[in-house]
Amino acid sequence: MLRTTSSPIFSSFRGRPKTPRLIFKAFSVLLEDSPPSARRNASTNLTTLHQGPPTSAYVHLPFCRKRCHYCDFPILALGSSSVSNAPYEERQEEDDPRITNYVNLLVREINATRTCFDTNPNLKTVFFGGGTPSLVPPKLVSLVLETLSSRFGLCPDAEISMEMDPGTFGGEKLKELMGLGVNRVSLGVQAFQDELLKACGRAHGVSEVYEAIEIVKACGVENWSMDLISSLPHQTLEMWEESLRLAIESQPSHVSVYDLQVEQGTKFGNVYTPGQSPLPSETQSAEFYKTASSMLRGAGYEHYEVSSYSKEGFKCKHNLIYWKNKPFYAFGLGSASYVGGLRFSRPRRLKEYTKYVADLENGAANWCGDGNVDLKDVATDIIMLSFRTSKGLELKEFGEAFGRKVVKSICKVYEPYVESGHIVCLDDMRKEVMSDEFKKLVGNDEKKIEDHVRYLRLRDPDGFLLSNELISLAFGVISP
């Protein structure tokens, strides 16, 4: 069948504008051929999930010693020459006016954030990302947490994560942070080879890595994650295996493995072409991914998301909010929030961000959605986020929200990939539905599919490795 001749399954639908009070029932209308009235009032989980008040907040602390060669995040480089050899506790970050001014601005933003929800539940997760949040003096972190707490409330058992880089904190600082409530550390190790760390412009070496691991452990942080990057320039499979081995030996409760993305405008982007030396070839790079998956799973980690592994009970609660398409606040330079159905990115430049905060205080800036959402957008968000997880796409909910017809079309487009093993199809007991059976089901009516197929997920690692290709196939179903 020709793609171009197939009729659109979705038509663009916009929920009627609602008053903020009502937005959470904005739409739950099926977008298939059957008359929508039948289900007009049947709110479903999927479409309402993200509509409630957020219970998560991302806080961006953009300061870094210097910019890593692969990095294209909104950061503010402080420079490190004068302080690089001083012990952590004596460094001047305490008094750096750039940090103080920024945090003051951040606090203003949090305070100016007026929500439009009836209830204001306490925050369950807070994530300090960066940048290098560990460069920010604890007393300023404290100020931020206090502001969040007074503005939204903070659950006593809230997960409060902070990204920390080796060489930017000592035991005392970490203890202080823990005293403030930080209970999850995400350690930016990236590699266990000095030459690789140097080649990607990291501000630390391997010795700082070991030191940092020691500090984290000594301080008794139970919930900590280690970040690693694969496919770095000059990285060999042996080096990668070594990094994974050493990572496993240091026993983090969580490991994030990122495949290097060569972004335009970064140093790497200017010098390297993906797949070409000194970057590993595509085949090697795929091998790295598979190796990580098998080694980490072998060591008792669950591969619960494309790039996340965790020991039991240590999934990152904050990140799960993202994958579940739930709403979250975001504060700080360039950060992206998702409230009221609106994904909003703050300005990436300090000057514009400052103006944004002022606008927010005047009531001139709008970051909160009013419930007017494009259903296609929601559907594609859910697809792209669900398929990142090992849980996969829940077809029943999805079908209820967007129509069984769409589910059938997605199944149809994935049929060859179920056969090739890239996609796993599961019943409601999470038992795998074999490809011949799946083939038969797809030939059947929508109801039959619903009865027998509950989840579609990408197979680890073959499906995860091709996630873009596979997800974009489903996108094609949503927006033909």
Next chain:
Amino acid sequence: MAMAYAMDLSPPTFFLSPTPSSLRRLSSFPVSTFPRHSNRRLQILCQATAGTQPQSQSNLSDSNSKLAARSGQDRLLKVPISKIRNFSIIAHIDHGKSTLADKLLQVTGTVQNRDMKEQFLDNMDLERERGITIKLQAARMRYVYEDTPYCLNLIDTPGHVDFSYEVSRSLAACEGALLVVDASQGVEAQTLANVYLALENNLEIIPVVNKIDLPGAEPEQVLREIEEVIGLDCSKAILCSAKEGIGITEILNAIVERIPPPPETAEKPFRALIFDSYYDAYRGVIVYFRVIDGKVKKGDRILFMASGKDYFADEIGVLSPNQIQVDELYAGEVGYISASIRSVADARVGDTITNFSRKAESSLPGYEEATPMVFCGLFPVDADQFPDLRDALEKLQLNDAALKFEPETSSAMGFGFRCGFLGLLHMEIVQERLEREYNLNLITTAPSVVYKVHTVNGDTTMCSNPSLLPQPGLRKSVEEPYVKIELLTPKDYIGALMELAQDRRGEFKEMKYIAENRASLLYELPLAEMVGDFFDQLKSRTKGYASMEYSVIGYRESDLIKLDILINAELVEPLSTIVHRDKAYSVGRALTQKLKELIPRQMFKVPIQACIGSKVIASEALSAIRKDVLAKCYGGDISRKKKLLKKQAAGKKRMKAIGRVDVPQEAFMAVLKLEKEVL
């Protein structure tokens, strides 16, 4: 170099069959869109010229120009048949036909000097943009020679000699022709072909050597060439420079003195020869004709003898050069009829017009049906444009009786049309018009010719679509059309051209030197070998100096096979071609390699094969994508990632699915282009 290239750019003729006159209009309208074929046709501004005062801006004397203008304004006055002269101009592109015609109009006062200066010589872009130019199809001029007024009718021949049927009909409407040859270029192949057509029609030919004012002019040598190559007596040849106005009067005098008047047949039943027709959106088809016998009056009921359609002549008139209504035209005169005719197919070039109530006994000789010789599939890139494409083709057909089309479905390209054309130029013009005027985005399959297939059960079928070629077991033999091709070239390039002709399965027939430095090569080769880039190759291998002419000589049996392309074991029908067995391997290799370059890698390994029947003769494999994963959705910011995924999805949408493989449209287009080149 640019000049040399431009000198001889008329494309080759690809057919021996009739050509719709309307094509000339097709080809002349978007002239600038075909720089390759830039044939500057006579263009005259269509606007009221009455009442404007002639101004002496030319190098003609004041009194001359006034006298000419006066007689020019009397040009509607009737003269006896014996004082009518009908002629055309035969010239190679850029040898000065347009300039000479302009000058004749100017000197006879048919077009005012001022208009010539200010409007006619203006650049074409402007004229075209304003949509105010008309093409000169014929021009009636009044010329006073030895105190006797004469009526001279210049009948234009199509610039592209491709449309040789049309040329022959235009020439059949004349009693004489000016043969214009560039004093520095000499005789070209197409000029030659047209002169032969003129001689067949018993035309009095007046050799004219133009551009004698140019530094490189060698009129003596050119005259010798005309005598040797064509065998014309050049003792009374005229040397002129149309640009400088030298020799114009001599030419006019020669037309009166040497070209015979039309026969006195005004009393016979009305018969007129159509030499051109075009579709006017407001008035229907306008027919240009030469009255051979009898007369026609406004309001007469007329009958088109070949199409059998009859109409009332709402309006008759002469072209001078814009349309001017008259009440009556009689034998020997040239004019137009507007009769609310719906389609040019009803009044085709070569058809005979007669009087409905006093029919002529027989039609004029020489009429031929249009037979498409070159076929290709046209598919809209966007399937939604299919109805638009159909409408556009239907509209074009109103003005182009030779355009044939029928719906075609292809697994890869979706819905489209298989279209038949008279030749490659015709095909190009139609495609260009569809894309430009109708805003359609089209994919064209490689052009193919019509094969004659003898099946084992004794049937003979004509096949123009590779996918419809009967299975090998069912066919006894396949014949393909052959052409006789004549190449004129400076002797330095003889080797290069022989190599080209050999490559294209050419069979050498003859070589002769037509001048010290120039040779003529005669080959017979399959038409299929010419529908590709033969002409482009001819030009590039001879730095633009060679010219060519060809005619179809009939069908011959060849060892032809159908070459299929399989992507991931799925047959891709639009890429199938019919090739000679000897070429199958190289074509197969080229196609599979190109496809490997163009098809994006998939999530699995994809074999790409070229096959004859079930036998694989060339094969490539596309390796599978190993990794395509966006590792991080940092800080929950999914917008950028989503954008990338959307782009990726959109990219897939632009592709056509061949089984499980997504093949981008560009791959088809590039391969089809390659097919045009390698076949």
